[in-house]
Amino acid sequence: MVTEDILPRIAILMAHTGGGHLSAARSLAEALETRARVTIISLVDDYVEFPWNAMSVAYGPWVNYAPWLYHLIYRAFASRKRVEFTYRAAYPLVRREVSAAFAADWPDIVVTVHPLQTQIPLRALRELGNPAPFVTVVTDPVTPPIAWFCPDMDLTVVATEPAKQTAIECGVPPDRIRVLGLPVRKAFASIWGRAKPAARSQLGLDPERPLALLTGGGAGIGKLLPLARAIARRLARATCGAQMAIIAGRNQILQKQLQSEPWPVPVKVLGFVEDMPNWLAAADLLITKAGPGTLAEATCAGIPVIITGHIPGQEDGNVTWLEQHGAGIYAREPERVGQLVSDLLRPDNPLLAHMAEQSHALAHCDAAEQIAQAVLELAGRPGRAVTSAPVRHPTKRNLTLKEWMGGLYDNR
Numbered sequence: 001m002v003t004e005d006i007l008p009r010i011a012i013l014m015a016h017t018g019g020g021h022l023s024a025a026r027s028l029a030e031a032l033e034t035r036a037r038v039t040i041i042s043l044v045d046d047y048v049e050f051p052w053n054a055m056s057v058a059y060g061p062w063v064n065y066a067p068w069l070y071h072l073i074y075r076a077f078a079s080r081k082r083v084e085f086t087y088r089a090a091y092p093l094v095r096r097e098v099s100a101a102f103a104a105d106w107p108d109i110v111v112t113v114h115p116l117q118t119q120i121p122l123r124a125l126r127e128l129g130n131p132a133p134f135v136t137v138v139t140d141p142v143t144p145p146i147a148w149f150c151p152d153m154d155l156t157v158v159a160t161e162p163a164k165q166t167a168i169e170c171g172v173p174p175d176r177i178r179v180l181g182l183p184v185r186k187a188f189a190s191i192w193g194r195a196k197p198a199a200r201s202q203l204g205l206d207p208e209r210p211l212a213l214l215t216g217g218g219a220g221i222g223k224l225l226p227l228a229r230a231i232a233r234r235l236a237r238a239t240c241g242a243q244m245a246i247i248a249g250r251n252q253i254l255q256k257q258l259q260s261e262p263w264p265v266p267v268k269v270l271g272f273v274e275d276m277p278n279w280l281a282a283a284d285l286l287i288t289k290a291g292p293g294t295l296a297e298a299t300c301a302g303i304p305v306i307i308t309g310h311i312p313g314q315e316d317g318n319v320t321w322l323e324q325h326g327a328g329i330y331a332r333e334p335e336r337v338g339q340l341v342s343d344l345l346r347p348d349n350p351l352l353a354h355m356a357e358q359s360h361a362l363a364h365c366d367a368a369e370q371i372a373q374a375v376l377e378l379a380g381r382p383g384r385a386v387t388s389a390p391v392r393h394p395t396k397r398n399l400t401l402k403e404w405m406g407g408l409y410d411n412r
């Protein structure tokens, strides 16, 4: 029997910016369950100090109300040099806390599923003298921001060939890149082919009414209120007799607004749900922003998608990925979305079933298992040294300008 102590210790780095990184971390932890001792760590939320630790709280409002600013930053960092410069500038400011996290939980392997926890933790780990292999699992499938890629990683896992190309352009050696898909939990893989009425009954919904499921990722992003109103108005006039469930995620203001609406059709309003597989199993159609985690889960479940928006830049490719394969339709305007939902849910419309097939054809339901195996193959193998000489930084937080500038211009 394998005892706990000889299992490799794997630290998975994620952050609560949205819900996708946590979902990816959980799906990998689930896949590794009996073969490793896994700790899920958020350096951003639980270790570093203000302003870095405000990132997760700011993410939802930022993307919701100032997507242009998000896009501007995405564009500004579309250069490897600028990304490198920023990481170098930030390193001396967060090094102590990041090192403390690794010193407390000395890992045998580190896996990051977050673009801002790549180069800095790798460098901190090596400066501590820990040679553990370091793996990046990129959770933006098609157009990932450049910040994800670090040539010193032992392995970089991407979901598609275009993402692999971006990695190569960022200097990641091709023999250290694997295209394995986006990790999702096992429960999503068993949805395809299951009877929907039973799944709806289980959730306390009317089993006979088709279900339109509306979500906005973990942070409840997107114009969910006007969208929900327009969809409900259309469904009230349609013959399909459909019902709607709206998942507001962590957006409590939105949840309250939705709960106080007088809906003309049966509507269930929820906050952050832990049983997303059950909701996808019950749904006939998903209406969502182009969040990579949600879309990957929808493809495993074989659910057609109406994409109502996307985070400019990093989610651009997700929209075309689904549209080109006939698994999704992009529509932003609430009235148009309402019309599409009522058309697709019409009992005599064959398009819904066709889109469901197309959606399922895109799925990589076993990606988490494949990534887990690739990670375990690295166990016991010494990690690659960071290609530069380690820099000596003061351990105190009150850095002098000179010391900080030293870190900034350190020529790695």
Ligand code: UDP
Binding pocket: 017, 018, 019, 020, 021, 023, 024, 215, 216, 217, 218, 219, 247, 248, 249, 250, 271, 272, 273, 274, 275, 276, 290, 291, 292, 293, 294, 295, 297
């Ligand atoms: N999610 C969840 N419960 C909720 C809302 C979302 O578990 O109430 C999960 C969802 O299943 C998906 C993730 O959060 O795995 C959202 O990730 P995505 O990449 O779609 O968007 P993000 O929230 O990261 O912007």
